[in-house]
Amino acid sequence: MIRLTDLEHAVLGVVWRDGPCTPYAVRKEFLDSPTPSWSGSAGTIYPLVRRLERAGLLASEEAGRDRRPSRLYRVTASGRRVLRDWLRPPLPVTEIAPGADPIRTRLFFLDALPPDEREAFLDMVVRQLEEHVADLRGDEQGEGRLDPIDRLARRGVRHVAEARLRWLREVRATLGRRSP
Amino acid sequence: MIRLTDLEHAVLGVVWRDGPCTPYAVRKEFLDSPTPSWSGSAGTIYPLVRRLERAGLLASEEAGRDRRPSRLYRVTASGRRVLRDWLRPPLPVTEIAPGADPIRTRLFFLDALPPDEREAFLDMVVRQLEEHVADLRGDEQGEGRLDPIDRLARRGVRHVAEARLRWLREVRATLGRRSP
DNA sequence: TCCATCATGTAAACAGTTACATGATTGC
DNA sequence: GCAATCATGTAACTGTTTACATGATGGA
Numbered sequence: 001m002i003r004l005t006d007l008e009h010a011v012l013g014v015v016w017r018d019g020p021c022t023p024y025a026v027r028k029e030f031l032d033s034p035t036p037s038w039s040g041s042a043g044t045i046y047p048l049v050r051r052l053e054r055a056g057l058l059a060s061e062e063a064g065r066d067r068r069p070s071r072l073y074r075v076t077a078s079g080r081r082v083l084r085d086w087l088r089p090p091l092p093v094t095e096i097a098p099g100a101d102p103i104r105t106r107l108f109f110l111d112a113l114p115p116d117e118r119e120a121f122l123d124m125v126v127r128q129l130e131e132h133v134a135d136l137r138g139d140e141q142g143e144g145r146l147d148p149i150d151r152l153a154r155r156g157v158r159h160v161a162e163a164r165l166r167w168l169r170e171v172r173a174t175l176g177r178r179s180p
Numbered sequence: 181m182i183r184l185t186d187l188e189h190a191v192l193g194v195v196w197r198d199g200p201c202t203p204y205a206v207r208k209e210f211l212d213s214p215t216p217s218w219s220g221s222a223g224t225i226y227p228l229v230r231r232l233e234r235a236g237l238l239a240s241e242e243a244g245r246d247r248r249p250s251r252l253y254r255v256t257a258s259g260r261r262v263l264r265d266w267l268r269p270p271l272p273v274t275e276i277a278p279g280a281d282p283i284r285t286r287l288f289f290l291d292a293l294p295p296d297e298r299e300a301f302l303d304m305v306v307r308q309l310e311e312h313v314a315d316l317r318g319d320e321q322g323e324g325r326l327d328p329i330d331r332l333a334r335r336g337v338r339h340v341a342e343a344r345l346r347w348l349r350e351v352r353a354t355l356g357r358r359s360p
Numbered sequence: 361t362c363c364a365t366c367a368t369g370t371a372a373a374c375a376g377t378t379a380c381a382t383g384a385t386t387g388c
Numbered sequence: 389g390c391a392a393t394c395a396t397g398t399a400a401c402t403g404t405t406t407a408c409a410t411g412a413t414g415g416a
Contacts, residue, residue, distance in 0.1 A: 013288060023367090047370090098280065147214075
């Protein structure tokens, strides 16, 4: 049994969902994603699909036909099994509680700035986060013809962004009041 | 000008905040963090501080004195400057909108499971997330003697976890109603 | 015809983790 | 004296990104 990353599982999922397809089609899925978790760069995807094929989770056939050589990949029975197992609960804790927040990280060292710059930092970040949330809301308004999963995913991103914003306003209120 | 990662900046911040200290003291800071973003493993920290020293952002002196050789690191003037620049707004977009959510990723491929297992997945993940939030609340109750920044950081983690939970309940409600 | 973009790939770097090795110190 | 754990470090590996190279296709 090999251990796959979330990206490898996701590639497996894309190939399963979008039928026999080329590595480039998989790439585009990540490149065009409105909720990007990975870059979908060539250097990631091409070696990755070959790895999955060697592991027996994908199979491929020649697709070139007098064109530049290319391959169509599909998920094998064993690949489908791996995909289902990935989706079967319970999830590992690391997937339930994912970690880093760059703003939170910076917060710990805010005292390295003089007081007025501390406030400027918090003001600016609140403003940036407000803009980001506004963008997300705009996106949701704009593209009405999205499939339900995409719509839910975007809502998730927005919900989390809004929560961070609320928290950061709280932070500003708390730290702003502090006596220097 | 060298480009540092968030972890490198954070190490710089820890050494600045905790005064001249050993690499191990820095490690512990990450190992014991209630809001962990990095493992603080030896293989990360020891090479990292040497790197920062070679870049002129840290300086060190022998601390051993008939003990096993050890070094006390402190932040140089140049290091303090880098630390402040890191904290100065505006932040890069990637820091405002950090990305991956393993649950969201899985959502896209939920149809690979039969309908009853789809529901089981959503139920289970909601339950796991509820437990996680409950843990976070418990932690906040328990440790009253935390410094303000730590307390704020924990609140941030909880806020985001709660937002994800609310979102996931919404997802369950939406997808549960779907006709198979 | 030429330029943009589609498409396939490789090489090198990078950041971070795991696992290991080993010396020193403390508490039983 | 012996075990646990404190402390310092190295080596190998892993997953991902960046940058590059290059061929094919379609539209101006």
